[in-house]
Amino acid sequence: MSRTEPRGTGFIPVSPPTLADVAERAGVSRQTVSNAVNNPDLLRPDTLERVREAIDEMGYSPNRAARNLRTRSSQLIGLRVLPAQEGTANAMMDRFVHTLVGTSAEAGYHVLLFAGDNDDPVGGYDHLLRATAVDAFVVTDTYLGNPQAAWLSEQRAPFVAFGRPWDQPHATHPWVDVDGAAGTRLAAEHLIEKGHTRIAWIGWRKDSPIGEDRRAGWLGAMRDAGLATTGLASRVEDTVQSGAEAAAVLLDESAPTAFVCASDTLAMGVLHTLWIRQLAPGRDIAVVGFDDSQVAQVFPVGLTSVRQPLEDVAVAIVRALETLLGHLPPPAQGVLLTPTLAIRESS
Amino acid sequence: MSRTEPRGTGFIPVSPPTLADVAERAGVSRQTVSNAVNNPDLLRPDTLERVREAIDEMGYSPNRAARNLRTRSSQLIGLRVLPAQEGTANAMMDRFVHTLVGTSAEAGYHVLLFAGDNDDPVGGYDHLLRATAVDAFVVTDTYLGNPQAAWLSEQRAPFVAFGRPWDQPHATHPWVDVDGAAGTRLAAEHLIEKGHTRIAWIGWRKDSPIGEDRRAGWLGAMRDAGLATTGLASRVEDTVQSGAEAAAVLLDESAPTAFVCASDTLAMGVLHTLWIRQLAPGRDIAVVGFDDSQVAQVFPVGLTSVRQPLEDVAVAIVRALETLLGHLPPPAQGVLLTPTLAIRESS
């Protein structure tokens, strides 16, 4: 039908077989082949068998564009990638993306990456949406107080957020997040169990809701154990340098025996200070980081770190997307997952 | 035309405007609107203006599926993601993917991620290809001696490889790669310039062509400088542990004053051994890694490391794809880019 012949010097690639081609070969109509693919139950077993043989022999796969056009869906999930920020633990996203791709595939979806632009936070979303190029979005940068979630809700675009709508308590979109407070509580309780009583906190500046959440976990564990916290907390920028300085100050002024940090980056700073002062991590002073980044794993003195269940997050997000796109009743609006503690030599 | 009305309790999302909708509004035909979008030169300025107004007012974007169906192209580039391998420096890929997405966007393409399966290396490619779901592929795992490149060539599928066809010297597909030998040569020459004469090599086992390539760079620089290399090279697994052990052996047997490593992972092992022996990296013994991974950057004693120009690689790949898909004459078959050296305290 639409085969192509050799022409000129080279060969033009043979265009793939269509429904009509398969139908002709199997001696049935187009619609029957379509049913064989999408609703096998409708066919008599012998017909189904015959059609399937033809499909296999010809190596037929439904043309995506045609199917998308007719069904008004693309089987694609959009994921915005932010401008690369060297240094910080965005490598963590790798784990998440991997599982997202895998789980999406099982659900029949592919992941479409598109470039993000900080000056125009909804531009990419808008284009893809209006072109009906994706069925839904996974939004990962809700924490910045970005307008994406609100905007997408307004557009009635299906999406699931990785991250709670901190600054929009009345948002109704589905989201999945990791309970940071539970993670730092885990870290603090682990240290308390090891006999530490003076456990310091090094976290982010007060304007970060995530940072305050993590801080709250440490604080809660300390209070529950009846331990003092005054003079033991510090809020700084998320850099190695800041972590090192904060650790130095805390050691001088409050003599803690352990540190819980809001990030592995800060924990690296603490380790740096310990190294300078000839203090052995894990023996003299315990340190716990957050994110279980590559650094924590490869560092010569393995760094104990709170590990986010990113694989579970990805799975939960895909589940939420499935119900969303299946037009099923909206399930639980938010899912909060509990992190684990990857214990290594530093504690 | 295809607007939808409120129904039942909730609102059904309004379907986006079509070409016909815009045409009606602007008082022209469908084709004229299509031309306004794709071939503005064909329209009279005043008509173009009128159509553009209508497009803006209605917020029209061409339906991707319809366009794809008619033009037989999807404007998508497929990228296979491998099963996540914790620990190693796959985070490096992050930088690459970011630039790939950005550059592709400029060229009018999006990036489609699909899951890889080691048992069936071409399965994912095959599906997408037959369904005409992507226009081309970027293949990143050529180094494993995987059959993807050969298979895709055979299928006459457009693709560009990140990585030389080491084991297929007669392959004709376009590729982009980083000159690993040049990188290690850079590292060795940097150390020689610093006055080192006994520079050791810790690399991968002999069956890795990439490893042998990197080793050759070190070897070449040493020979050019007239320095001895016997007893100064070691080939091990790519783990921190192996790197540490190799460093210990080399220090005992050959007393090198500097190390060049095939990866940051191995370099971390060296640093570990130095730490145990109370040797200061950079002052007592110099160390250079490879990949400029996050670990190299965050480590308290900054690790000097060979940095691959991944951004340039991504750009070169997109350029190659563009010429490939524009059916222009195939350009240079292979592009070899030179890495740089990120110099830090460890050297």
Added chain:
DNA sequence: ATCCCGGATTGGAACGATCAAGGAGCCAGC
């Protein structure tokens, strides 16, 4: 023998864009 029923199968239409021709309208030239 006829009628009806329900499962299996079919042909036409539609999704929304682009391609390939085919007009209007205008001006110059004979």
Added chain:
DNA sequence: GCTGGCTCCTTGATCGTTCCAATCCGGGAT
């Protein structure tokens, strides 16, 4: 006044699939 060549725009067909309604067919009830 007719033709020819432009420019600018329009009409019908088409890409490959799924939706929809209609048709076919064999078997049990009338």
